[in-house]
Amino acid sequence: MSFDALLWLSFGGPEGPADVRPFLENVTRGRGVPPERLDEVEQHYQHFGGVSPINRLNREAIAAVEAELATQGVKLPVYFGNRNWHPMAEETVGTMLADGVHRALVFPTSAYGGYSACRQYDEDIERARAAAGPNAPELVKLRHFFDHPLFVESFADATRQTLATLPQGARLVFTAHSVPVSADKAAGPPAEGGGRYSKQVGEASRLVAAAAGVAEYDVVWQSRSGPPQIPWLDPDIVDHIEALHADGVTAVAVCPIGFVSDHLEVIWDLDNEAAEKADELGVAFARVSTPNSDPRFAQLVVELIREHTEGLEPRRLSPDFPAAGCTVNGAPCAPLCCEPAKRPAR
Numbered sequence: 001m002s003f004d005a006l007l008w009l010s011f012g013g014p015e016g017p018a019d020v021r022p023f024l025e026n027v028t029r030g031r032g033v034p035p036e037r038l039d040e041v042e043q044h045y046q047h048f049g050g051v052s053p054i055n056r057l058n059r060e061a062i063a064a065v066e067a068e069l070a071t072q073g074v075k076l077p078v079y080f081g082n083r084n085w086h087p088m089a090e091e092t093v094g095t096m097l098a099d100g101v102h103r104a105l106v107f108p109t110s111a112y113g114g115y116s117a118c119r120q121y122d123e124d125i126e127r128a129r130a131a132a133g134p135n136a137p138e139l140v141k142l143r144h145f146f147d148h149p150l151f152v153e154s155f156a157d158a159t160r161q162t163l164a165t166l167p168q169g170a171r172l173v174f175t176a177h178s179v180p181v182s183a184d185k186a187a188g189p190p191a192e193g194g195g196r197y198s199k200q201v202g203e204a205s206r207l208v209a210a211a212a213g214v215a216e217y218d219v220v221w222q223s224r225s226g227p228p229q230i231p232w233l234d235p236d237i238v239d240h241i242e243a244l245h246a247d248g249v250t251a252v253a254v255c256p257i258g259f260v261s262d263h264l265e266v267i268w269d270l271d272n273e274a275a276e277k278a279d280e281l282g283v284a285f286a287r288v289s290t291p292n293s294d295p296r297f298a299q300l301v302v303e304l305i306r307e308h309t310e311g312l313e314p315r316r317l318s319p320d321f322p323a324a325g326c327t328v329n330g331a332p333c334a335p336l337c338c339e340p341a342k343r344p345a346r
């Protein structure tokens with residue numbers, strides 16, 4: 001099938017102090033996140049001058065993908081749009097329409113299924129197309145890539161490098177963004193029994209640990225928000241470091257398997273909060289870098305594109321593991337797949 005563009009679809013982040021509050025309001029609109037949590041998270045952003053690295057990292061990754069497309073002789077202009085901050089997906093899809101784009105592939109910057117990691121990007125696609133009107137380009141989203149060999153090898157090499165900086169016997173701990181337990185239960189089509197997000201995170205961790213030659217590891221969660229009475233996936237990375245310390249562990253390598261770039265949730269929640277806890281306990285700490293700046297990440301994106309443009313055989317390390325994510329115009333992967341949780345009224 002023929003496509004005339006790629007839309008790089010990401011989360012978005014503030015690019016100056018005045019952007020922070022409106023950005024956070026976009027992220028949490030109608031989601032019942034307590035104002036105290038927002039004030040706290042605002043401080044994390046202001047600590048870095050109100051600038052999240054995420055937009056810069058996306059622009060760098062896009063430049064690498066453009067270069068890789070040129071190297072492989074694939075002609076496809078790349079556009080950049082976000083869910084929560086400028087350039088917003090609505091603005092970008094408007095530009096694509098004005099440029100005469102009819103059909104585009106969409107690369108979402110998340111490797112996983114689940115509401116926040118997959119279905120919400122479909123909602124972004126729907127919203128952006130609705131804003132563009134009846135002639136909006138057709139938008140075909142690329143699939144989950146948690147078990148793609150290029151994703152796994154990139155994290156595995158980075159993990160090996162990080163472990164080499166730590167004393168022998170360091171514990172390897174994978175982390176991904178926590179979500180409400182109810183959201184994880186609703187992840188995947190109902191017949192699958194839920195948990196598609198946490199299961200894929202667990203499988204990616206298993207693959208990376210195996211490729212890095214590590215037999216024992218843990219999978220934990222980070223960056224929890226929402227009111228405390230609502231259960232989220234746990235344990236939290238900071239609590240887990242305490243538990244490991246109590247068990248006599250003296251060194252920890254943290255691999256942010258749930259993310260593709262060193263954005264704010266990584267540089268604050270891990271490099272700051274988790275590292276501080278480890279330091280306080282006298283536990284050696286090192287964080288594995290994410291794939292964003294690895295040349296294999298650009299190769300991965302181009303390979304996912306060529307699955308569509310040239311019918312390239314999808315490469316998966318766990319082909320029997322449930323995965324999806326390839327949607328047309330933001331329609332769900334399957335009926336009731338990753339249904340949005342019931343949200344408190346605004």
Ligand SMILES: CC1=C(CCC(=O)O)c2cc3nc(cc4[nH]c(cc5[nH]c(cc1n2)c(C)c5CCC(=O)O)c(CCC(=O)O)c4C)C(CCC(=O)O)=C3C
Nearest residue numbers: 011013027031041052054110116117177179225263264265
């Ligand atoms: C699964 C998942 C991913 C991974 C998939 C993916 O990468 O898409 C992810 C990524 C990210 N999350 C990010 C930032 C934030 N997430 C928040 C809040 C929330 N995240 C959730 C889930 C996820 N989030 C959920 C269930 C909430 C509660 C509110 C709601 O139900 O939606 C809040 C609100 C304040 C707070 O409470 O923390 C912020 C600021 C940034 C940008 C960092 C930067 O600026 O550099 C990125 C990449």
Ligand SMILES: [Fe+2]
Nearest residue numbers: 116177223265
């Ligand atoms: Fe988040």
